[in-house]
Amino acid sequence: MADFLWIIYLGFLGTTAIWFLLKGKYTNKITRTDFVISIVTWFGLFGYVTETPMLIPLVWKIVFVFGLxxxxxxxxxxxxxxxxxxxxxxxxxxxxxxxxxxxxxxxxVVPLYYGIFHYAF
Structure with missing residues (x-):
């Protein structure tokens, strides 16, 4: 059941980011930066949920701190x-x-950073 809820959360985050992208809502540097950070943190959560090793833990520690x-x-x-x-x-x-x-x-975003924290540490 927990895996199912994580997958739903991943889908919600990914769909929201892609929807904003398709609607052209990322119009300046700050919102584009937010989009890039959202995608990177999404990949970290994806790695945690699917237990797929991506990059090294130090990268995810940095992503956790700077993303939060x-x-x-x-x-x-x-x-x-x-x-x-x-x-x-x-x-x-x-x-x-x-x-x-x-x-x-x-x-x-608490579940997002919870997952990235556990993925990194």
């Missing part, structure tokens, strides 16, 4: 700026989302 750091930095500093680019900002008259609410969105 990037997700926090992107969420704190850039998410509001690019919400309109992603079509997530429905009403422009609303005030920006509070930091606590943006950080709570990071809960969706």
């Amino acid at each position: 750091l990037w997700d926090v930095i992107f969420t704190v500093f850039f998410a509001d700026r690019f919400a309109a680019d992603f079509g997530l900002d429905e009403d422009e008259d609303e005030e920006p989302m509070p930091l606590a609410a943006r950080l709570s969105g990071l809960i969706f």
Whole structure:
């Protein structure tokens, strides 16, 4: 059952990234960087779930640290700026989302970094 849930999570992450790519949502350097980091971390989780050795553990340790750091930095500093680019900002008259609410969105990447952590260490 756990393997099934991991595969569903992998599919969700991969489908979301590819959908944004096909819709042309990666329009500047920061969002393209986010896409590349998302793909690299996805491969790390894929390796963990399928128990496929890819690269060396040191690479995945670096991916874990910098990927997690990037997700926090992107969420704190850039998410509001690019919400309109992603079509997530429905009403422009609303005030920006509070930091606590943006950080709570990071809960969706906890399984990703859990898997990469176990894959690396």
